Amino acid sequence: MRFEITTLGTGAALPARGRYPSAQLLNVHDRLYLVDCGEGTQERLRQAEVNFGRIAVIFISHMHGDHYLGLMGLLSSMHLLGRQEELIVFGPPELKEVIDVQLRASQTYLRYPLHIRPLAHASGITVFSNDHITVSTLALKHRVPTTGFVFREKPVPRKLLMEKIHLIPHFARNAVKLGEDLLLLDGTIIPNKELTTEPPLPRSYAYCSDTAYAPELIEHIRGVDLLYHEATFTEELAARAKETMHSTAKQAATLARDAQVGRLLLGHFSSRYKSPTVLLNEALPVFENTLLASEGSTFTIPQRSPFGKWSMFAS
């Protein structure tokens, strides 16, 4: 049961050699979700050998080009590749007009149903849910209305103990998996914890694309396994960060620490930094469990038992 984040681009607004604009691919239980879609994302996806057709939902955080300019090309390629399944795109209210005007100009009539759903600029609204995840919003603080997202895995059922399974009638198994005690025909009650083990903890991921330091987000991201947070600048440029409504790496780390998240993943590095190590070095003293995103890297949040140790694999 996968829960993986692949960072396709870690650059900021201006192109930098070897860095691409924002886009992330989430794989949760082998369902694919795209989060932001900067220019060239379809090429990045092809390099990562991702079948575009498997992407079911796309989330666009805001209308700055480095977060959405690859969307039109991706929608068009899905069309040319014969997609028929519906596609849901969440984004700012302006997104629909931007796409519609281009579909009209190119006289493209998509072969698949495209639903562009406007996002209100508010935190804690559940905008998407399926059998595997729920997705809720974060009102980020940026120059244009910008929405972050929290992806939460749905709780999975408890696991039946193999050595007790013969005691449980078939019709009662789902109830036991959901935590109920077992009442036998003779009136005996077997407590659930003698029949099952704790299920793995639901995993969670929060995406904060472009934002000034926003401690009001803490209540919405507290304890997530992984927090992606932009880290455009070093402390030396804190004034520039404030002016452009971006964050420093230290501010990202402060938020991660105060929200007690499992790991912090930094991205959206200004093109002035040839290497993002300088940003990592400013975050680590504040929050030790900090990682740098890089082009095409995959970060896996492993399943863990309620008593297990936290670990994460990056590849």
Add this chain to the structure above:
Amino acid sequence: MRFEITTLGTGAALPARGRYPSAQLLNVHDRLYLVDCGEGTQERLRQAEVNFGRIAVIFISHMHGDHYLGLMGLLSSMHLLGRQEELIVFGPPELKEVIDVQLRASQTYLRYPLHIRPLAHASGITVFSNDHITVSTLALKHRVPTTGFVFREKPVPRKLLMEKIHLIPHFARNAVKLGEDLLLLDGTIIPNKELTTEPPLPRSYAYCSDTAYAPELIEHIRGVDLLYHEATFTEELAARAKETMHSTAKQAATLARDAQVGRLLLGHFSSRYKSPTVLLNEALPVFENTLLASEGSTFTIPQRSPFGKWSMFAS
């Protein structure tokens, strides 16, 4: 005095590994012109180490994504890089709305004057002219209104013969360079051809991005030094070419032959062809002087005297 064409992308609508969508950079006398601007063009320009700020005019042939989707990102990067010089963009009438709606959505107020000029769908209209070139239109035959372009170098003055230069008073030199005979104070007339050599021939380049076979273009492209023509399909797929209003390589070669151009440059290869050699092989029997475009290659049209031999350098 350069006249160079760099092909930044040779792919068609669908992405293909190692091929990028249409974009060409023209360098005429060290002035830069961009012709079409598919997704990722700004990255291609950066790879080619081109300073975006030097691009003065952009020509967009039509509103299919593989020819214009990189424009918004490029305009935005020019803004972020502090451009102040005006930029002229020629394109279909729909282009202005597509750009305007995105500037509004991103709340971007460009620091430089941007003039988006609509193109009428007709051949032979001179839309741009400066000291170095004139640019006129070609009404291509495609599913949406599509315009090709002919770039013609302006004639340069005749060259004064060094050994005769002492005979020519300063005030008369420009007239002699323009072809006039020299009248001396004593009434002697020295014929121009004893004082000057023929100037190099004006060079010319025609760009036919996406088009069905269109022999009505011949009168407008006759004798150009270099013709770029799309060659999306092989003859085996001639029916598909007709249906999608594209050309086969053989049709491109037929047009080049009938228009008696110097060289033919093929591009816009369907992603189904792993190598475009199959397209070259179909063109060569019809028109020998055919070249394949490739990502980042530069084709130089050298200066030549009216009696010189035609040659071309590709790098």
